[in-house]
Amino acid sequence: MAVNSGFESGTKIVSPKGIKVQKRKVRATNIANETGSLSNNPSQLLNHASHLKNAHMNEIKKRKRDFFKRINYHHTLTVAILPVLAFIYLIEFQVPLIPMNTKTFTFACIYFNFTLLAFTSGYHKCFAHNAFRTKYRFLHLYFLIFGSSLGLGSVRLWAALHRAHHQYTDDTERDPFSIKRGLLWAHWGWLIRKPKIVRFYEEFVEQEFPKTIQARNIVNEVNNPHAEDIEFEEAETVRSEYNNTIQYLILLQEKYYHLFFYLTTFIIPILVTVYFCQDTWINGLLYPGILRMLLCQQCQLSTESICHFRKIQVTIPSQPFNDKNSSLNCNNPLISLLTYGQSQQNYHHEFPHDYRESSSYFAFDPTKWFLWTLSKIGWIEELCQTPENLVMQLKIQQQQEIINRLKSQLNWGTPISKLPLIKPSEFNQIISSPQHDDRIYIVIQNIIHDVTPFADQHPGGIPLLKASRGKDATKAFYGGVYGHLTAAVNLLATMRIGVLDQGNDEEVWRRVVREEGEVNENDSRRENKLLYRTAEAA
Numbered sequence: 001m002a003v004n005s006g007f008e009s010g011t012k013i014v015s016p017k018g019i020k021v022q023k024r025k026v027r028a029t030n031i032a033n034e035t036g037s038l039s040n041n042p043s044q045l046l047n048h049a050s051h052l053k054n055a056h057m058n059e060i061k062k063r064k065r066d067f068f069k070r071i072n073y074h075h076t077l078t079v080a081i082l083p084v085l086a087f088i089y090l091i092e093f094q095v096p097l098i099p100m101n102t103k104t105f106t107f108a109c110i111y112f113n114f115t116l117l118a119f120t121s122g123y124h125k126c127f128a129h130n131a132f133r134t135k136y137r138f139l140h141l142y143f144l145i146f147g148s149s150l151g152l153g154s155v156r157l158w159a160a161l162h163r164a165h166h167q168y169t170d171d172t173e174r175d176p177f178s179i180k181r182g183l184l185w186a187h188w189g190w191l192i193r194k195p196k197i198v199r200f201y202e203e204f205v206e207q208e209f210p211k212t213i214q215a216r217n218i219v220n221e222v223n224n225p226h227a228e229d230i231e232f233e234e235a236e237t238v239r240s241e242y243n244n245t246i247q248y249l250i251l252l253q254e255k256y257y258h259l260f261f262y263l264t265t266f267i268i269p270i271l272v273t274v275y276f277c278q279d280t281w282i283n284g285l286l287y288p289g290i291l292r293m294l295l296c297q298q299c300q301l302s303t304e305s306i307c308h309f310r311k312i313q314v315t316i317p318s319q320p321f322n323d324k325n326s327s328l329n330c331n332n333p334l335i336s337l338l339t340y341g342q343s344q345q346n347y348h349h350e351f352p353h354d355y356r357e358s359s360s361y362f363a364f365d366p367t368k369w370f371l372w373t374l375s376k377i378g379w380i381e382e383l384c385q386t387p388e389n390l391v392m393q394l395k396i397q398q399q400q401e402i403i404n405r406l407k408s409q410l411n412w413g414t415p416i417s418k419l420p421l422i423k424p425s426e427f428n429q430i431i432s433s434p435q436h437d438d439r440i441y442i443v444i445q446n447i448i449h450d451v452t453p454f455a456d457q458h459p460g461g462i463p464l465l466k467a468s469r470g471k472d473a474t475k476a477f478y479g480g481v482y483g484h485l486t487a488a489v490n491l492l493a494t495m496r497i498g499v500l501d502q503g504n505d506e507e508v509w510r511r512v513v514r515e516e517g518e519v520n521e522n523d524s525r526r527e528n529k530l531l532y533r534t535a536e537a538a
Contacts, residue, residue, distance in 0.1 A: 074258070075191040078151025079297060086290045099287045103277035108288040111269065113366070116296045116340060118146035120367040127250065128159035131355040132371060133242065133382045139374075140246070144253040149264035150296045152191070154254040160205040165304070166352055169325040173197055179308040179326045187305035213247050265289055299340040306335060307345040321350040321394050323402075333364070341365035350394060351386040359391050413493035416512045421501040422448060431470040440465050441497075442473045446508050449495040 090097065099105045122143020125131040134140055144155060152158055161176045168174035172181055174197070177190045195201055253260065266289055273284025308326040310317050317328040327349040330336070336343045342365075344358040356368045374380045422430075427448065430436050440452045442465070455462045468476060477484055477492075484492075499508060 070194040070196075072192055072194055075151070075153065078261075078293070079188055079191050082151075082290050083294045086286055086294070089286065095286070097291075099279070099283055101277060101279045101283065104273055104279045104283055104287055107272055107277055108292055111272075111288045112292050112295060115146045115149045115264065115292070116299060117367065117370050118143050119150050119152075119296065119300060120340060120342065121371055123147045123152075123155055123158055124162070125355055125367065125371065127155050127246070128162045129352050129384075131353055131384045132375070132380045134380050136379060137245070137249075139379060140249050144249060145260045146264050148253070148257055148260035149293060150300065151261060151265065151293055152297065152300065154250075154257040156209045156250050156254045157205060159250075160208040161201070163208055164201070164204055166349060169327065169349065174200065176201070177304045179305065183305050183309050183312075186308060187301050191301075209247065209250055211251060213244050213251075265293055299338065299342075302335075302339045303342045303345060306330065307339065307343055319346050319398070321346050321391075321398055323398065325349065329358075336364045341367060351391070353384040354386045355383050356385065359386065359388060411494050412490070413496050415516050416447065416496070416499065416508065417516055419447070419496055419499045422498040423501050427498075427500060428470070440469050442468045443471065443500055444474050444477050444492065445511065446500045446502060446505070447496055448498040448500055449492060450497045451492075451495055454491070454495065 089095065099108065122140075126134065126140075126143055147155065165175050165177055170178055170180055172178050173195075176195060177186045179186045181189070266285060269288035269292070270281045270284040273279045273288060274281050277284075306312060307328050307330050310326065310328060316331040318331060319328060327345040329346040330339075330343040332343070341363065342348070342357050344363065347358050348354075355371050357363065357365050371380065371383060375383050427441075427443075431441060438452070439450055440455055442449055442451055451458075451465055455465050458465055477488075499505075
């Protein structure tokens with residue numbers, strides 16, 4: 001009665017279902033009232049429609065603003081606009097792709113290698129991976145100034161993004177040129193369109209190359225320091241000064257990057273072409289300038305796109321060191337030439353500090369040859385080279401992982417340590433039982449096998465198997481009649497059903513250790529109180 005009176009008086013029902021129904025009724029009533037009021041008042045209906053339209057237009061304007069904010073205009077100019085204008089000029093005025101002036105062609109080829117080596121050796125190996133140390137500052141200036149001519153950004157930004165690529169390979173958000181976002185994104189898209197998580201990349205760049213130079217003060221011990229400590233502290237001081245110098249030059253290059261870009265891409269090519277090659281300034285801007293820049297870009301960008309894209313059919317991809325990411329060793333001479341010897345990306349991702357792109361002596365790698373030459377003439381030192389033993393270890397580990405993966409997909413039979421123990425008397429009862437009269441059980445090395453499914457395929461025929469039914473056929477299997485090889489042993493292992501417990505399990509345990517290794521003391525058989533003695537006791 002209390003509940004009924006409460007319901008009639010309009011009080012809230014405590015039941016959750018009642019609350020939901022009540023809210024829906026109120027919401028439906030409000031909507032109906034709003035619709036009715038709008039229909040009765042045309043001015044309110046117009047105002048509501050205008051409000052919706054304005055909200056929609058504001059959303060479109062916001063998307064447009066976000067779209068234009070995320071465009072990297074400098075990279076758009078260097079990788080898209082300038083190359084397109086150059087090709088339009090070639091087509092419109094029917095200018096050949098290769099310069100007619102021999103001196104201009106020679107200079108363009110030399111300048112191509114000169115600037116690309118500055119990028120691959122400086123931007124990539126020196127600043128991004130610390131693969132070596134330079135002894136002279138003019139080498140740093142060469143890397144920083146002429147590496148800018150590729151138009152791929154400052155060292156601070158590019159090297160930090162490259163480190164992020166190595167640390168977060170294939171992460172669609174944190175890998176700046178993740179191949180999972182498509183081939184075009186990995187090649188061009190990441191340059192033209194800024195990332196969404198700007199804050200993450202800003203913090204990452206600041207972490208890798210901070211803008212504030214902090215000197216590391218080495219405090220010497222006062223009370224009779226050891227000679228080794230003094231030598232260590234001196235080495236740390238030298239390294240700290242070297243790192244501070246590098247950091248200062250990187251920040252300086254970031255400040256004047258655009259000046260260096262225009263100097264090395266436009267001014268120097270035009271001046272050399274006009275005054276040394278006796279050619280026109282437009283040819284200097286076109287061939288050693290823009291087209292050379294475009295070709296250098298493709299050599300560098302292909303390493304992050306083609307060498308991470310397995311579906312492309314122009315190469316023979318392999319992953320001899322790690323197959324958990326998209327990095328590939330592209331075993332194709334054309335791809336090696338296209339990437340300027342940087343096609344062995346699977347090797348590079350595992351050994352990024354190695355100054356080489358491959359441990360092979362015969363691999364095409366101009367950067368390796370260049371750095372090796374600089375080390376021989378004493379201009380650089382501490383060339384990082386991965387020991388051959390470590391390379392071979394990782395290759396073997398990857399091969400073993402592939403083998404284990406394939407092995408897990410095959411039927412190797414029940415492990416011996418997990419087979420039930422069957423006493424001879426119990427086995428004799430099974431053999432004499434009418435229920436098992438049609439089964440062929442044989443014993444080989446104290447392991448009971450049910451070979452009935454294989455009986456029709458046995459080369460020796462069914463009578464030979466039936467003659468060994470319930471008996472020990474070890475001698476017959478291992479050479480008494482026919483010397484079975486490894487394939488037959490593997491097939492026999494898939495037919496195991498139990499272990500004949502005769503009290504002499506030493507040979508069985510040797511097989512267990514050989515096939516499975518040491519059996520865990522917490523094995524299920526111990527739980528069932530049917531576990532053998534330990535291998536040491538056997």
